[in-house]
Amino acid sequence: MRLQDKAAIITGAGGGLGRAAALKFAQEGAKLVLVDLNEEALQETIKYIQKANDSTEVYTVKADVTKEEDVKQYVQTAKERFGRIDAFFNNAGIEGQVAPLADYEPGQFDKVIAVNLKGVFLGLKYVLQVMKEQKYGHIVNTASSGGIIAAATFGGYVAAKHGVVGLTRNAAVEYAAEGINVNAICPGPINTDMIKHASVKWYPDNPQQYYDQITAGIPAGRLGEPEEVASLVSFLASDESSYINGTAIAIDGAMTIQ
Numbered sequence: 001m002r003l004q005d006k007a008a009i010i011t012g013a014g015g016g017l018g019r020a021a022a023l024k025f026a027q028e029g030a031k032l033v034l035v036d037l038n039e040e041a042l043q044e045t046i047k048y049i050q051k052a053n054d055s056t057e058v059y060t061v062k063a064d065v066t067k068e069e070d071v072k073q074y075v076q077t078a079k080e081r082f083g084r085i086d087a088f089f090n091n092a093g094i095e096g097q098v099a100p101l102a103d104y105e106p107g108q109f110d111k112v113i114a115v116n117l118k119g120v121f122l123g124l125k126y127v128l129q130v131m132k133e134q135k136y137g138h139i140v141n142t143a144s145s146g147g148i149i150a151a152a153t154f155g156g157y158v159a160a161k162h163g164v165v166g167l168t169r170n171a172a173v174e175y176a177a178e179g180i181n182v183n184a185i186c187p188g189p190i191n192t193d194m195i196k197h198a199s200v201k202w203y204p205d206n207p208q209q210y211y212d213q214i215t216a217g218i219p220a221g222r223l224g225e226p227e228e229v230a231s232l233v234s235f236l237a238s239d240e241s242s243y244i245n246g247t248a249i250a251i252d253g254a255m256t257i258q
Contacts, residue, residue, distance in 0.1 A: 002238040007082035090124065190225065
């Protein structure tokens with residue numbers, strides 16, 4: 001198993017890509033600290049993990065990734081429980097307001113930047129301190145196809161995710177000599193609750209219309225699945241990816257290269 005006995009932190013582990021990654025990491029033998037603002041969702045993830053691998057050593061931390069003290073807490077929990085941090089899936093994020101820039105509320109812009117960019121920065125800051133001492137570590141930041149191309153009416157989200165790609169590259173350059181790999185994933189539309197909620201929001205009478213509209217723009221002709229993203233994250237968190245550093249990898253059915 002590629003992550004056997006590796007100590008890992010996953011933020012945003014209460015659902016979506018974070019939950020899928022937690023399950024995959026458990027199947028690959030990792031020890032886990034799972035982080036989310038929603039404690040009930042974390043407990044639900046634990047149930048899934050126990051079904052997949054009931055021998056997994058796993059701890060949960062309720063944390064707001066925009067708050068420095070909360071970030072310190074989840075990093076300290078991993079350090080105290082495991083003595084080290086081998087892998088970090090820096091994943092927590094929100095969609096933010098959907099509106100053209102002229103109508104975008106400044107407070108909503110601040111919120112999505114705080115969660116999706118500042119939260120990633122704070123995670124990097126404190127996990128890198130531990131990994132630098134170890135001279136070892138793998139970090140995977142969740143960006144998005146919106147970190148590669150534009151997405152009309154998602155201005156705050158796109159700005160934050162482009163920032164995540166920039167932070168990823170900077171961290172890789174700064175810490176490659178310390179034995180630390182930092183990469184970003186850039187998922188396109190993935191079949192998660194975020195997509196489901198959007199489909200009902202925009203087409204309450206016919207949610208399938210939303211799916212049809214999205215998949216029409218994807219050469220693969222379908223949404224991605226969380227498990228497909230989790231497999232990529234697991235690879236990047238392992239020593240199999242030891243010479244991959246500072247990249248932003250699209251996982252989008254060829255959507256962004258059209």
